[in-house]
Amino acid sequence: MGNSASWPVRRIAGKEYGRRVSKLPNLHVAVLMGGWANERPVSLMSGEGVAKALEARGHRVTRIDMERDIALRLHEAAPDVVFNALHGVPGEDGTVQGMMDLMGVPYTHSGLATSVIAIDKELTKHALVPHGIPMPGGRIVKSADLFEADPLDRPYVLKPVNEGSSVGVAIVTEESNYGNPIRRDAEGPWQQFSSLLAEPYIRGRELTTAVLGGKDGPRALTVTELVPKSGFYDFNAKYTDGMTEHVCPAKVPDAIARLCLDYALKAHELLGCRGTSRSDFRWDDEQGEDGLFLLETNTQPGMTPLSLVPEQAKHCGIEYGELVETIIEDALIHFGKLEGSA
Incomplete structure (x- = not known):
């Protein structure tokens, strides 16, 4: 990382910080994690890893397990920046991003429009x-229609339109035990979602x-x-x-x-x-x-x-803590909260 003299003075949200070994000045970072999506356990692991890395590099961290009062908790915490470690809905689909935009809170990762798309x-x-x-290729299909006929030639893939981490993905083959056509009682994403994306299996x-x-x-x-x-x-x-x-x-x-x-x-x-x-x-x-x-x-x-x-x-030679700080640095630059360069 270089010695402490190698980093210029930075200014965050109007406050000046002195030189230090870390890439960033001392920050108050709220790590947003958990939530109620299918990927909650993964988000909690991500968030805890990020929080520990930030603390090891001298930052003040507030851990927030997202609940319905998230806006109030962010307002009370008043962090310099939010590290968004949420996965799935509503933390990755633009909902939380729009809320933080309205609150004027800088946050990591993609913004509202990008997240929606x-x-x-x-x-x-x-x-x-x-x-x-x-x-x-492929198309959106109603789950109920799958019990009448296959939407594509087998093998094909069925997946939720807006979930991540391979949640609810099924590969339908001639040998699969889903039935032909798919049985209503067969375990699969058609039991969780009213519509699915059908794609050819590659x-x-x-x-x-x-x-x-x-x-x-x-x-x-x-x-x-x-x-x-x-x-x-x-x-x-x-x-x-x-x-x-x-x-x-x-x-x-x-x-x-x-x-x-x-x-x-x-x-x-x-x-x-x-x-x-x-x-x-x-x-x-x-x-x-x-x-x-x-x-x-x-x-x-x-x-x-x-x-x-x-x-x-x-x-690529980037350790975990530096990776976390780079993501935060990118957010602060985007929101105009970081002056100076390393």
Whole structure:
């Protein structure tokens, strides 16, 4: 990081801070986590990791497990900035972002409009595909219609339109035990959601690329291949230790790696992401470059010990605490609260 004399005086919200070893001056950071989405346990792990890293670097931290009185609690805490460690609805879909915009509270990660679009897989396609980013075809279907006939030729994928972390994803094959057509009593996302996104199943390999913002603009980090032991990278495979092998960097041809980096950075910029994002891909290695498809862009990727963004950052020489501070720095620059440069 350099010695204490290497950092200029900063000014946060009109207050001047002296030089210190850390990239940022001492801040009061509210870490927003938890909530009531399906991804609550992941959010709590992300938030605690962020909070501990910030405290280790000299910042004052207020942990907030989001409840319905969140606006009042943020007002009472009066932080310099909020680190948004929420996942899913309502912390990742623009709801919390709009509230903090109205309150005038600076916060990390993407803003309202970007969050609304990126969490909706169909809206994401409308935003990215016209700009040359390949994504699977498909359509929105009513869950009740699945019990009458398949919406696509098997194999196909069914997933919620606006959930993350592979919550509620089902792969429907000829061999699946869902029935043909799908039985009403079969366990699957059709029991939780009234409508689903149906997409053709893309055979092959699971790849992901993180993008990290900062004062010099966003950059794509690297490509990781995910090899789940169960054969399917679902919620349990993502967040259960030992269930998925992370190959970082991925052992893929240079042309595929470059495409992943290019598509992830382009998606980040087209959607207007801030802080960090992570784009997930499927690659049919029998089809070469034509077999690479972006599945979704996550605007608030996990920060747990098993999460991919910290892993890719570390591969690029960015330790966890520096990663957290870089995300905060990007937010403060966006909201005009940071003067000076490192």
